[in-house]
Amino acid sequence: MSASLAPECNVLKERYDSCFLKWYSEKYLRGNATQDECAPLFNAYKACLSKALKERGIDQMVDEARMDNKDNDAQYMKPAGG
């Protein structure tokens, strides 16, 4: 998998990414997932990443982009199959 923009988060990211990929292919796509089982690993990685984004001032750029993306959320969070 790819690296993190914050090298200090690489280990946590790798742990989470492997967990997610396994969950996605073996459970989620087969319809056997009710929740994201890798959430605890994600939270550890996210705590590390959030700090790095804040330090670099990227968090605000992301917040703005998130607002710009609201229309896409409205459109694509609806099931396409009807």
Next chain:
Amino acid sequence: MKFFSSRQEFEYSWEEVSTNNWRKYCDWNNQSSHVIAVDTLTRTLDPSTHILRTERLITCKQNAPQWLRTFMGAQDTSLVYEVSYVDPHAKKVTMCSQNLTWSELLSVQETVVYTPAAGEAGRGRTVFEQRAKIIALCGGWQKIKNTIEEFTVERFRQNAVKGREGFERVLAISREVFAEQREQRRLEQVHGGAAVAA
């Protein structure tokens, strides 16, 4: 304002494509050295629709030519914000991206959709559809805006070829690795079974 679109087909199932899409920029991809990092910002699973929403931040090496950098400002890296939606029942992945870097001067909005190819002939194949809207926001001459927009469209055209080549490689290696793992498990079972029988 300029538009870019492309359509490609991959000879892999939607399940394989959608899984490997998460590691599109890993080391197996020898065409994506410009992608330095891919970070997941948020990930949520909607319990009623099962739609998986993921926000990612993609960090790229700045590869704009000097004339454009002089005009827009010099930065070593450029950032892209991407939100993807996986609908497992409809078998559809939609990815919406926008640039964070130079966003006050140039707006690039891209949508990529992966769906299974239609009909009997499309079995085990996946369609990739990409469209992008490019708008130069900087004030000044229309001529400059046009030049910047045209340059960005040309980059999309070049990257579409490289992107396909790199992703094909990721898909091929992934299939190989998966087959090896399955064979390994099979051998372990045979040997394990033999040990029990002995």
